[in-house]
Amino acid sequence: MKRIIELLPGVFIVMALLAGCSSDSSSEEAGEEDGGTPSEISFGAATEGGFWYTLAGAMSDKMTEIYPDSSTSIIEGGSISNLLGLGQGTYHIAFSNGQTVPEALNGENQFEEPITNVSTVATLYPNVLHLVVREDSDIYSIEDLAGKTVSPGIKGYSGELAFQDVLETVGMSYDDLSGIEYVGTSDAADLLRDGHIDAISNMLAAPASTIQELDTTLGIRLIPIGEEIASALHDKNEGYLEYTIEAGTYPNQEEDIVTTAGYTVLLTNNDLMSEEDIYELTKMIVEEREAWENISPVMAEFDAEYSAENNVGVLHPGAEKYYKEVGALE
CATH class of the missing domain: 3.40.190.10 (Periplasmic binding protein-like II)
Known part of the structure; x- marks a missing residue:
């Protein structure tokens, strides 16, 4: 899987992208019609040099093994713009902060309307x-x-x-x-x-x-x-x-x-990736935890139980399936 880095400076350009992207084109690019894994996965991170950007790069490299026919674009964003991008179908997966998720789901503060088509994959670190x-x-x-x-x-x-x-x-x-x-x-x-x-x-x-x-x-x-x-x-x-x-x-x-x-959370757009894709992504993120800890000690406590216990928002069915499988959820 080839990793592509897109350098987009923050919220305003992301918002411009959202205005120019239709849900039809997003679905076609994601391969929703045949239910297959998207050929290109957009990953909303943060500014280059920050930990979100570094972690997104490391995760996208590991995603080669579970999505061998897909490429990943890492896009500079932020907690709020990433949730907006997920809601509009611009991003397949993205990082955000835990306190921002309820605001997005309820349409509060920076979110004019509720964003209801996103769910949580993993809770990573505080x-x-x-x-x-x-x-x-x-x-x-x-x-x-x-x-x-x-x-x-x-x-x-x-x-x-x-x-x-x-x-x-x-x-x-x-x-x-x-x-x-x-x-x-x-x-x-x-x-x-x-x-x-x-x-x-x-x-x-x-x-x-x-x-x-x-x-x-x-x-x-x-x-x-x-x-x-x-x-x-x-x-x-x-x-x-x-x-x-x-x-x-x-x-x-x-x-x-x-x-x-x-807590930093990884979320996904519910419509752009299948339950099986998110199951495999969740499994990879948990089982490669040592790779993330090697990047930064802030990931030292992360595992399946930590992720499930500190979850904010609604778990994606694929993630829920994995956490139940390993005993992190009943």
């Missing part, structure tokens, strides 16, 4: 809310962010939306802050180091290399949101799950940090 300040900062709680300048990540990305949800949970909004810097984590780290911002908030796999480097060279503290806020977030959106960043995850971290996480 993207953990990191709220990071300098070691000498006077910020010790969410409420202490009042009057401060914060980088919540890229505007419109799931990390930024999660930060807004956290603020709302404690009765705050951006109006309570002195400023917002919409930049990626690496640029935010430079701003924190130079004193241009007071805090970084983002959803990151833990440990995050940028935060490790900051802790080593600058000295940082992680701000807990606590069990009460974590529970309130879950009540608002089932995709938010309480998570503990254990002491020692970062070089100078001496205490456990209770926060929240949205």
